[in-house]
Amino acid sequence: MSTTQEPSSRTARPIQAREMGRSVVRRDGRAKVTGTATYAAEHAQDALHAVVVQSTIARGRATSVDAAPALAHPGVVEVLDHTSAPRLDRTEDRELAVLQDDRVGFRGQVVAVVLAESLEAAREGASLVAVSYDAEQHHVDFTPEAATHAPEKVNAGYPTDSDVGDLDAAMAEATVTVEQTYATPYHHNNPMEPHATIARWDEGADQPLVLHDSTQGVHPVARTLAPLFGLEQSQVQVLAPYVGGGFGSKGLPHCHEVVAALAAKAVPGRSVKLVLTRQQLFALAGYRTATISRMRLGADRDGRISAVGHEVLEQTSAIKEFAEQTATISRMMYAGEHRRTSHRLARLDVAVPSWMRAPGELPGAHALEVAMDELAVAAGVDPVALRELNDPPRSPEDDQPWNDRRLVDCLHRGADRFGWASRIDAPRSTLDGDWWVGTGMASATYPTYVMPGNQARVVALEGGRYRVEVGAVDIGTGAWTVLAQIAADALGCPVASVDVEIASTDLPPATVAGGSAGTSSWGGAVAAAVEQLREDHGEHPSPGAESTAGGEADPRQQEHAMHSFGAVFAEARVHRWTGEIRVPRMLGVYSVGRIVNPVLARSQFLGAMTMGLGAALFEESVRDPRYGHVVTQDLASYHVASHADVHDLQVEWLEESDTLATPMGSRGIGEIGIVGTSAAVANATFHATGVRVRSLPLTADRFL
Numbered sequence: 001m002s003t004t005q006e007p008s009s010r011t012a013r014p015i016q017a018r019e020m021g022r023s024v025v026r027r028d029g030r031a032k033v034t035g036t037a038t039y040a041a042e043h044a045q046d047a048l049h050a051v052v053v054q055s056t057i058a059r060g061r062a063t064s065v066d067a068a069p070a071l072a073h074p075g076v077v078e079v080l081d082h083t084s085a086p087r088l089d090r091t092e093d094r095e096l097a098v099l100q101d102d103r104v105g106f107r108g109q110v111v112a113v114v115l116a117e118s119l120e121a122a123r124e125g126a127s128l129v130a131v132s133y134d135a136e137q138h139h140v141d142f143t144p145e146a147a148t149h150a151p152e153k154v155n156a157g158y159p160t161d162s163d164v165g166d167l168d169a170a171m172a173e174a175t176v177t178v179e180q181t182y183a184t185p186y187h188h189n190n191p192m193e194p195h196a197t198i199a200r201w202d203e204g205a206d207q208p209l210v211l212h213d214s215t216q217g218v219h220p221v222a223r224t225l226a227p228l229f230g231l232e233q234s235q236v237q238v239l240a241p242y243v244g245g246g247f248g249s250k251g252l253p254h255c256h257e258v259v260a261a262l263a264a265k266a267v268p269g270r271s272v273k274l275v276l277t278r279q280q281l282f283a284l285a286g287y288r289t290a291t292i293s294r295m296r297l298g299a300d301r302d303g304r305i306s307a308v309g310h311e312v313l314e315q316t317s318a319i320k321e322f323a324e325q326t327a328t329i330s331r332m333m334y335a336g337e338h339r340r341t342s343h344r345l346a347r348l349d350v351a352v353p354s355w356m357r358a359p360g361e362l363p364g365a366h367a368l369e370v371a372m373d374e375l376a377v378a379a380g381v382d383p384v385a386l387r388e389l390n391d392p393p394r395s396p397e398d399d400q401p402w403n404d405r406r407l408v409d410c411l412h413r414g415a416d417r418f419g420w421a422s423r424i425d426a427p428r429s430t431l432d433g434d435w436w437v438g439t440g441m442a443s444a445t446y447p448t449y450v451m452p453g454n455q456a457r458v459v460a461l462e463g464g465r466y467r468v469e470v471g472a473v474d475i476g477t478g479a480w481t482v483l484a485q486i487a488a489d490a491l492g493c494p495v496a497s498v499d500v501e502i503a504s505t506d507l508p509p510a511t512v513a514g515g516s517a518g519t520s521s522w523g524g525a526v527a528a529a530v531e532q533l534r535e536d537h538g539e540h541p542s543p544g545a546e547s548t549a550g551g552e553a554d555p556r557q558q559e560h561a562m563h564s565f566g567a568v569f570a571e572a573r574v575h576r577w578t579g580e581i582r583v584p585r586m587l588g589v590y591s592v593g594r595i596v597n598p599v600l601a602r603s604q605f606l607g608a609m610t611m612g613l614g615a616a617l618f619e620e621s622v623r624d625p626r627y628g629h630v631v632t633q634d635l636a637s638y639h640v641a642s643h644a645d646v647h648d649l650q651v652e653w654l655e656e657s658d659t660l661a662t663p664m665g666s667r668g669i670g671e672i673g674i675v676g677t678s679a680a681v682a683n684a685t686f687h688a689t690g691v692r693v694r695s696l697p698l699t700a701d702r703f704l
């Protein structure tokens with residue numbers, strides 16, 4: 001057996017931008033618009049179709065699963081339940097340990113899967129499976145009293161609580177205070193492309209398990225699934241050349257990938273296709289917990305903040321913990337010597353929450369930025385000026401220097417472009433026909449992550465061409481294109497001379513397209529591989545020469561508070577008789593390092609701001625307390641912002657390059673556009689009407 005040596009890792013030197021910064025046309029665009037791009041479910045036309053059967057109780061046991069009626073249906077090949085499904089090697093992850101025992105932990109959990117020669121037969125078969133339950137008393141109501149559990153850490157590894165100075169004393173001494181509670185509802189990721197997996201099991205093959213999967217990370221899927229099936233990571237192949245959105249819901253493997261693989265193992269040599277319906281994703285693909293934020297802000301009479309308190313109550317699933325890091329934004333956004341933050345969870349018999357675009361920052365920024373608006377009113381200070389006044393020179397709780405904090409530049413540019421100076425301070429001042437008109441703003445931020453564990457390979461080809469290989473995934477963000485731009489600039493060649501290969505576990509390992517860290521992490525590895533190629537083969541490598549290297553974050557990042565910033569401005573019109581809300585214009589100005597591709601970047605910002613608008617006005621999942629599932633489980637009842645809701649939406653960014661963050665000078669852009677946007681809209685509706693609504697969504701009835 002040969003041993004493969006791990007390639008060396010390095011922090012690549014900054015890259016000179018030539019192709020970066022240009023709006024290079026999306027490389028996968030033609031395939032997508034002509035329908036030749038093959039998404040996960042569009043492979044293996046001869047696959048068996050799998051349809052899952054979901055529990056109708058929230059807690060208890062599935063005492064019997066009667067598969068006979070389903071098996072009698074023409075076309076049905078197999079029905080698997082907890083007694084008949086192949087065994088997993090590991091079952092400690094209770095979300096992924098599906099069909100392994102009779103326990104039911106939430107309504108909608110998979111209790112059986114039907115395999116059939118047609119989708120129709122599989123669906124009919126699934127409806128014929130008769131499951132008997134032994135139901136237990138369930139707890140599915142998220143109440144403040146139920147939120148008592150202190151998690152060890154919150155998402156992304158942040159401490160659960162923080163406590164600096166003496167918050168209570170500072171609040172008692174403050175001249176101006178805000179003490180209010182803000183709430184955000186459950187949100188569900190609804191990517192256009194459903195969650196879909198085609199699995200195939202070939203016993204004895206080098207790679208027994210092969211998946212076409214709609215995922216944000218092929219290597220993470222292989223790494224998670226392999227041990228469940230007693231395989232090495234290298235024995236699982238995962239492919240995801242085109243992915244129609246994920247927003248975090250495809251960032252971590254969920255149970256449907258395990259179900260597909262289990263089913264494939266039960267019918268070796270046949271492909272099994274499992275596509276979650278829109279309804280099913282509401283129980284099986286993660287979601288954003290509802291949150292309650294108890295905010296306390298204390299300031300002197302000029303608005304200088306001395307005290308910041310942010311106490312968060314939210315929920316998780318009793319079968320698997322996910323703690324949204326809602327209060328972390330309040331640890332770093334504004335100055336103030338006395339601070340306290342905390343997170344407490346209600347552990348309920350409900351589906352497992354997970355990542356949804358800007359987990360933590362969206363609900364956290366909503367609470368903090370609406371509270372800041374209330375503080376501005378209470379102190380009689382302009383909201384933009386209040387934020388500028390409290391811009392901290394160093395990161396408040398850890399006292400680190402910022403990498404590149406330009407919030408004030410974003411505020412100034414945004415205020416200028418939006419025409420903030422002509423705003424009348426007093427709320428409920430402008431009536432245009434039957435519409436109250438107002439404007440509001442909020443700050444935005446998102447941490448800068450560069451993930452360890454990324455490698456890239458660069459191969460010299462004939463005619464001065466190169467091929468770049470990295471296991472990245474393009475979830476619609478433009479990775480196919482921007483990685484070519486980054487490689488071209490690292491190599492000093494035109495972008496047209498670079499072929500890119502991504503989206504397969506056969507390629508060098510890559511981390512998830514998540515945490516707004518895809519391009520930063522993969523791009524750093526590409527730059528490192530190019531440096532390695534130069535060292536190994538000189539400036540003019542012969543065709544066939546290749547090098548592989550790992551990328552590492554600049555070690556100086558450890559001593560800096562690494563963040564991006566932005567400022568969002570919104571105008572809202574609220575109908576005086578019906579409460580109907582319109583948002584005729586929004587502007588976001590962002591400081592995110594170098595923009596690698598303006599057209600693609602603009603799309604991400606517009607999409608995120610639109611999602612923030614949806615959070616402000618529409619998005620809300622409603623749980624039925626009797627049964628514990630979400631009743632709003634389609635796009636007719638779970639409303640997202642549509643074209644008709646979006647009017648004049650503008651995005652700008654500062655011209656800059658942050659080479660402490662990445663060799664490209666770029667930072668992440670995928671999530672910051674959703675942060676603060678709902679608060680800006682909420683603040684605009686207050687300014688329009690004088691009515692302060694402290695929970696989302698901002699529905700019409702709240703203004704009457």
Ligand code: MOS
Binds near residue numbers: 251357516
């Ligand atoms: Mo994003 S929620 O980190 O995919």
